[in-house]
Amino acid sequence: MKHTFKSALLASALAVTAAMPAFxxxxxxxxxxxxxxxxxxxxxxxxxxxxxxxxxxxxxxxxxxxxxxxxxxxxxxxxxxxxxxxxxxxxxxxxxxxxxxxxxxxxxxxxxxxxxxxxxxxxxxxxxxxxxxxGTYSVGLYYHRNIFEDLGLTPPSSQAEFMEMCATMKEQGVTPLIVPASDGIVPSFMYMMLAASVMGVDGFAELRRGERKFTDPDLLEAAKFLQKIGDCMQPGALSTPYVEGKALAALGQGAMMPGGSADYAGYQEINPNVDLGVVPFPGVGDNAPATVTGLxxxxxxxxxxxxxxxxxxxxxxxxxxxxxxxxxxxxxxxxxxxxxxAENRILTEFVEAARSKDMRVFYELPETGNVWAVAQQNTAALFLGEMTPEDFAAALQDAVVPSAQ
Structure with a gap:
């Protein structure tokens, strides 16, 4: 009787096991x-x-x-x-x-x-x-909404507004712009946005075809503006690594900082109470402000x-x-x-910012991939005055590989 019962149990267990899907x-x-x-x-x-x-x-x-x-x-x-x-x-x-x-x-x-x-x-x-x-990202200009409110200012949209605001903030003891510039990456993004404000999508396509040059008089103004921005950056910017610069920006040690949509999560990790807004980067001369976008x-x-x-x-x-x-x-x-x-004010502001002028980043395209590296290598020399805007623009142009017509 016991043997029959055990046999039935074993047969039942084997049947269940056979019916179960293999893990x-x-x-x-x-x-x-x-x-x-x-x-x-x-x-x-x-x-x-x-x-x-x-x-x-x-x-x-x-x-x-x-x-x-x-x-x-x-x-x-x-x-x-x-x-x-x-x-x-x-x-x-x-x-x-x-x-x-x-x-x-x-x-x-x-x-x-x-x-x-x-x-x-x-x-x-x-x-x-x-x-x-x-994801993808857009890069624009972050600003501390509370600092701007305290100073009674609105974010700049043009070169003249930016430089005037820079002088005003420095007079009041406020660092205008935080830029982690030790590796040249953030300054290179700044240059891309300035160039985007001048040429836009159509002009960028012309540059890639060899019909436009970084040394053209209007694009040369982008290099000149970038050099002037050096006076608005925090002391020691050229030796400030990305992680340190991001912390300075998140903690409100400066009023503005260039940054991408993906940077916001990091700012919040450092300072959960950070109160930021986003606008496109001020345009060169009378050109509209711009952003750049990449994957x-x-x-x-x-x-x-x-x-x-x-x-x-x-x-x-x-x-x-x-x-x-x-x-x-x-x-x-x-x-x-x-x-x-669903509910992300910063990303909504980036979408709005990109509606002004928006251009793809240099390094995603074969014609301008080398330009990105050359810009990184030379922004410090531009800020220090060791390289003129003309030489900077010429170095970038030498790195362009125009596409076949």
């Missing part, structure tokens, strides 16, 4: 990201993915932006790079692809939800090697990854409306054309 193998994907200030917000999005895909875990490592490129280049060369890694859309992505470091994604992902500019930016000679999963790093799949299918699943989910709503509500602007911010 999918647990896979861990390593992912490198270059925004430590976003860590909690990014992890919340990854947690939502893992909740929907319990067999896939994302092992996120945050690396400060100043160290990211060096570590990634070393890891790629050594065959020790993560499954998923980010690079700027444009020449750097294409170089990684040509070196065999990245898996081609053409036709493997549905990118129909992307905004036109994002879809255009990831198209590398007809191939797709990476996709935007953590956050696009994500590539390591060609040596043993889990490429899972990596594709992750990238596809990250482009979904669910993921991109979290991106736009908590971090930065989205590349999904079907998603809008």
């Amino acid at each position: 999918a193998e647990q896979v861990t994907l390593s992912m490198w990201h270059q925004h430590p200030e976003w860590k909690d917000r990014t992890q919340a999005i990854l947690d939502a993915f893992e909740a929907e895909h319990p067999n896939i875990k994302i092992d996120l490592e945050e690396i400060a932006g100043t160290n990211y490129s060096a570590r990634l280049n070393t890891a790629l060369a050594a065959g020790e790079a993560p499954d998923l890694f980010g690079l700027p859309a444009g020449p750097e992505t294409l170089a990684a692809a040509e070196a065999g470091y990245a898996m081609e994604l053409t036709g493997k992902l549905d990118t129909s939800s992307l905004r036109d500019a994002a879809a255009d930016a990831i198209n590398q000679n007809g191939s797709v090697w990476g996709v935007p999963i953590l 956050e790093y696009i994500y590539l799949v390591n060609s040596d990854s043993e889990h490429s299918d899972e990596a594709l699943t992750f990238l596809q989910w990250m482009m979904s409306e669910t993921a991109q709503q979290m991106v736009v509500d908590t971090i930065t602007m989205t590349t999904n054309k079907n998603v809008v911010p």
Whole structure:
């Protein structure tokens, strides 16, 4: 009797086990990201993915932006790079692809939800090697609303207004502009916005075709204005690294700071009570103020990854409306054309700012990718007076690779 009962139990258990679906193998994907200030917000999005895909875990490592490129280049060369890694859309992505470091994604992902500019930016000679999963950004001019209110001022929109405001603030003991300039990145963004105010989208296309030059008299004024802005920056700006400058800006040590839509999350992490507004960067001369827009790093799949299918699943989910709503509500602007911010005043102000004049960033395009590096290398010399605006503009022009007519 006991034997019969045990046999029945065993048979029942085996039947139940056979009817149950086999558990999918647990896979861990390593992912490198270059925004430590976003860590909690990014992890919340990854947690939502893992909740929907319990067999896939994302092992996120945050690396400060100043160290990211060096570590990634070393890891790629050594065959020790993560499954998923980010690079700027444009020449750097294409170089990684040509070196065999990245898996081609053409036709493997549905990118129909992307905004036109994002879809255009990831198209590398007809191939797709990476996709935007953590947003796009616009760069403009942040200002402390409380400081401006206390001074009875409104944000500047022109070169004359900016320089006059700079003098007024300095007279009252207020630092007009915080710029972390040690690596030349933020000053290069400033120059791009000044150039955008002069040439706009059509002029930028002409420059890429060789029909316009940075040395043209009207564009030369952008370099001259940038040099003058050096007098408005905080003491020691040229030795101020990004992280330190961001803290100074968030804590109100200056009234204004150039920055991107993605920077706001970091400002809030440093100072939860920060009260900022955003406007386009003042225009050169009588030109309208401008912003520049680009993608956050696009994500590539390591060609040596043993889990490429899972990596594709992750990238596809990250482009979904669910993921991109979290991106736009908590971090930065989205590349999904079907998603809008729920309640995010700063991102709404960036959208409004970009309606004045907006231009794509230099480094996403093959004709001007080298210009970005040259600008970074020479802004300090321009501010110090070791390089004239004419020489600065000439150096940038020498880096342009005009497209075929």
